[in-house]
């Protein structure tokens with residue numbers, strides 16, 4: 301660490317610690333605004349709450365003296381400096397809904413209890429957004445000279461389709477470097493590509509009355525119930541995110557491995573998706589590379605509907621492959637087994653070089669603030685910057701934390717929130733000084 305960076309890091313720590321009451325008061329203000337998607341209204345494409353949250357973001361930008369723009373309540377941006385900004389920071393002020401049932405604290409407030417801040421949006425993504433705003437304020441009050449511009453972009457629709465960013469991009473270009481505090485530390489620079497596919501065929505086993513499992517394509521099923529003419533069998537597993545099949549125990553492939561009836565379709569599926577295999581090797585996938593690691597392929601849904609057997613597959617593939625190639629292989633394999641593909645969609649992989657000055661600087665900031673070296677991470681999950689060229693996720697949570705994102709008692713520890721403030725302030729200073 302240079303002497304200049306060391307001094308700034310210390311000054312920032314002191315600044316944030318001495319202003320924490322005000323920072324938490326701002327956090328309480330934005331958490332108080334219920335901003336999940338609601339009925340669209342004239343000029344408010346994601347409803348009243350989302351627009352109100354964006355208005356709050358704008359008012360903060362104005363207080364900081366930034367050049368503030370509202371993109372018809374899809375998103376707002378606030379720019380520092382003359383000329384084209386070099387850095388973009390993309391976060392969102394909408395949240396998933398919350399009902400107070402089951403919460404230990406009110407969901408629409410910031411409650412500090414035992415060193416933990418509770419509230420909907422505290423980790424996703426209002427807490428980190430407040431940290432970014434206060435990072436700017438700290439740099440201003442500490443008179444840190446910035447020679448290059450940056451731009452904060454707040455979206456209002458991350459949780460329900462990301463139409464905010466699709467619209468924003470038609471109006472204003474993203475700066476060449478973009479980070480989002482809507483993922484995980486140290487830096488997520490590699491996001492695998494994705495294929496989501498559903499298929500079906502007329503069920504060819506008269507003994508089966510019903511198969512019922514998960515209906516969410518991006519989740520490993522923890523239950524599969526099979527009703528035979530004279531019997532009923534239920535298979536239990538362990539749920540996991542569709543991009544992390546190795547963390548779960550797939551109840552559908554468990555049933556298929558156990559299946560002893562006469563259905564050629566079910567036997568074919570059992571052969572294609574052996575229980576405990578996570579990379580799709582048997583059907584001709586199983587790809588990996590040094591940057592993204594091993595791909596994943598999971599049969600996540602299996603149900604009967606009006607006499608048809610229907611299924612769903614979640615695939616996350618490495619950065620050296622394409623959507624066309626992977627969807628082609630899986631479609632062909634299903635066709636050979638007698639299934640028709642009903643729907644197929646997905647995304648190409650996303651990658652920013654770990655050797656780029658941008659990623660290297662973020663990793664240096666991580667090391668200096670956290671006191672330990674961090675390595676860039678490849679993810680099967682999709683973040684807010686998946687379709688933004690040059691975009692990486694930088695925080696806001698640490699990989700070992702469970703902050704109940706989207707769940708009851710969503711929270712961020714005061715310690716992690718302090719890290720957010722310090723990481724973002726040091727990052728802006730080093731990338732724009």
Ligand SMILES: [Zn+2]
Nearest residue numbers: 424425458482
């Ligand atoms: Zn988020």
